[in-house]
Amino acid sequence: MSAVIDTHDHEHDHHHGPAKGFSRWLFTTNHKDIGTMYLIFSFTMFLLGGAMAMVIRSELFQPGLQIVEPEFFNQMTTMHGLIMVFGAVMPAFVGLANWMIPLMIGAPDMALPRMNNWSFWILPAAFAMLVSTLFMSGGAPNFGWTFYAPLSTTYGPPSTTFFIFAVHMMGISSIMGAINVIATILNLRAPGMTFMKMPLFVWTWLITAFLLIAVMPVLAGVVTMMLMDIHFGTSFFNAGGGGDPVLFQHVFWFFGHPEVYIMILPAFGAVSEIIPAFSRKRLFGYASMVYAVGAIALLSFVVWAHHMFTVGMPVAGQLFFMYCTMLIAVPTGVKVFNWVATMFRGALSFEAPMLFAVAFVILFTIGGFSGLMLAIAPADFQYHDTYFVVAHFHYVLVPGAIFGIFASAYYWLPKWTGHMYDETLGKTHFWMSFIGMNLAFFPMHFLGLAGMPRRIPDYALQFADFNMISSIGAFMFGATQLLFVYIVIKCVRGGEKAAAKPWDGAEGLEWTIPSPAPYHTFATPPEVK
Numbered sequence: 001m002s003a004v005i006d007t008h009d010h011e012h013d014h015h016h017g018p019a020k021g022f023s024r025w026l027f028t029t030n031h032k033d034i035g036t037m038y039l040i041f042s043f044t045m046f047l048l049g050g051a052m053a054m055v056i057r058s059e060l061f062q063p064g065l066q067i068v069e070p071e072f073f074n075q076m077t078t079m080h081g082l083i084m085v086f087g088a089v090m091p092a093f094v095g096l097a098n099w100m101i102p103l104m105i106g107a108p109d110m111a112l113p114r115m116n117n118w119s120f121w122i123l124p125a126a127f128a129m130l131v132s133t134l135f136m137s138g139g140a141p142n143f144g145w146t147f148y149a150p151l152s153t154t155y156g157p158p159s160t161t162f163f164i165f166a167v168h169m170m171g172i173s174s175i176m177g178a179i180n181v182i183a184t185i186l187n188l189r190a191p192g193m194t195f196m197k198m199p200l201f202v203w204t205w206l207i208t209a210f211l212l213i214a215v216m217p218v219l220a221g222v223v224t225m226m227l228m229d230i231h232f233g234t235s236f237f238n239a240g241g242g243g244d245p246v247l248f249q250h251v252f253w254f255f256g257h258p259e260v261y262i263m264i265l266p267a268f269g270a271v272s273e274i275i276p277a278f279s280r281k282r283l284f285g286y287a288s289m290v291y292a293v294g295a296i297a298l299l300s301f302v303v304w305a306h307h308m309f310t311v312g313m314p315v316a317g318q319l320f321f322m323y324c325t326m327l328i329a330v331p332t333g334v335k336v337f338n339w340v341a342t343m344f345r346g347a348l349s350f351e352a353p354m355l356f357a358v359a360f361v362i363l364f365t366i367g368g369f370s371g372l373m374l375a376i377a378p379a380d381f382q383y384h385d386t387y388f389v390v391a392h393f394h395y396v397l398v399p400g401a402i403f404g405i406f407a408s409a410y411y412w413l414p415k416w417t418g419h420m421y422d423e424t425l426g427k428t429h430f431w432m433s434f435i436g437m438n439l440a441f442f443p444m445h446f447l448g449l450a451g452m453p454r455r456i457p458d459y460a461l462q463f464a465d466f467n468m469i470s471s472i473g474a475f476m477f478g479a480t481q482l483l484f485v486y487i488v489i490k491c492v493r494g495g496e497k498a499a500a501k502p503w504d505g506a507e508g509l510e511w512t513i514p515s516p517a518p519y520h521t522f523a524t525p526p527e528v529k
């Protein structure tokens with residue numbers, strides 16, 4: 001570790017910067033380089049997954065089959081879901097963690113820098129393999145991102161085996177990343193940085209890392225059982241051999257539900273940094289925020305079967321999962337209350353990070369409400385596998401996870417690049433995303449309530465109008481993301497110089513170092529009072 005935690009004395013003013021060329025990126029152990037690579041990778045995946053969403057929405061623009069074969073449509077929904085979840089959202093948060101956790105706790109780097117390099121470089125390999133299944137005979141996985149058996153075992157395409165291998169690799173990457181986050185936060189905090197002084201982004205990531213370590217092995221387990229069923233003659237999920245397909249759903253969702261919190265808790269943390277900064281007030285209810293995140297994380301382990309009310313569960317089971325799910329609204333309500341109370345009577349200003357953060361609070365709450373509706377077991381029999389579900393989870397994922405990531409990116413871009421981004425363009429990006437996203441996903445609630453099934457390339461005539469509106473919104477949302485690419489490139493290449501602390505209301509150690517953050521920071525730990 002001495003290569004990273006630089007202990008030699010600095011009398012000779014020996015500051016080594018990054019190595020030159022490609023090897024800098026291939027061999028780097030620097031948390032800032034690795035954070036940057038994660039962020040670029042995740043945005044690339046966001047564009048790829050987004051392109052697939054555009055294919056889906058083009059086909060659904062009108063009833064009837066116009067653009068793609070139904071079989072290819074299924075591959076598009078599956079790959080879109082997998083790429084967005086595992087390729088876009090999760091790596092984006094790991095990228096933010098890499099960049100910001102050491103800066104926020106006053107550490108010189110992540111605790112395990114070589115493993116950090118490895119966690120990142122596994123991902124391009126895993127996703128290259130996953131995407132290559134599109135070109136294999138039999139096509140890519142076509143069974144939905146939830147890959148329910150026996151669709152994914154008995155009836156899966158030959159490429160399923162590559163999909164399984166890719167999932168194993170993503171899991172290894174996530175577990176190593178999580179170990180690194182935990183080791184860093186537990187061991188490398190600056191003197192005086194007690195747990196209850198840690199920024200909320202650090203807290204939410206600490207809890208997220210424990211969730212990852214708890215459930216990624218379960219995901220690895222379920223794909224391994226699939227592998228055994230496909231190639232080694234077992235019958236875990238094959239009723240014909242004495243197995244049970246419902247077992248698949250239990251194991252999958254024991255991973256899957258905590259996974260949705262893995263995709264949202266770091267966004268909670270980021271928003272809890274940004275709202276106080278642009279309200280010029282301290283966060284309301286810091287301690288209750290920490291406990292609420294802890295409570296949400298614990299509850300996330302006992303609600304998984306709310307995804308499976310229709311498989312034929314005993315009524316007692318349905319009631320248990322229904323009430324536990326509803327209980328999550330309590331700590332979530334605490335958080336929403338605290339964000340609003342932070343803004344109350346604050347000196348608010350609405351730069352791009354704040355716009356995304358406020359939209360996060362409002363729209364995520366809409367997603368939370370439709371989640372409560374889905375949690376009502378008897379009602380879920382109506383909504384299950386309809387577009388209502390698609391509307392629900394896109395309200396928590398797009399204005400939740402994705403807006404949380406954009407808010408963070410705008411908030412910290414000055415620290416990363418040393419330049420201010422173009423505020424007018426940032427605001428344009430926000431409003432186009434906001435309008436596009438609502439146009440795309442709000443009508444899906446009505447489509448679902450009216451009975452339109454999900455994962456279907458064609459639909460009955462009465463759904464035509466809302467689908468057209470939805471597709472127009474989706475194209476608008478998609479196109480706007482190219483503007484973000486331009487904004488970031490422009491910001492990297494120049495623009496108004498950013499001060500060490502460009503946001504007057506911001507607090508935290510990351511603002512005590514210059515902008516752009518030097519290659520090595522906090523070689524001597526700061527004192528936290």
Ligand code: HEM
Pocket residue numbers: 050053054056057077078080081082084085089143144145146390394397398401402440453454455456474477478
């Ligand atoms: C441009 C923005 C997006 C659009 C227009 C979009 C659109 C869609 C559509 C039309 C479907 C298929 C619904 C169906 O036929 O059942 C879908 C599925 C899905 N989307 Fe998105 N989406 C977007 C962004 C995202 C993001 C950011 C995420 C995750 C973070 C995400 C996660 C998913 C998942 C998990 C599925 C389910 C796939 C499956 O059914 O197996 N989407 N999306």
Ligand SMILES: [Cu+2]
Pocket residue numbers: 256257260303304306307
């Ligand atoms: Cu769930």
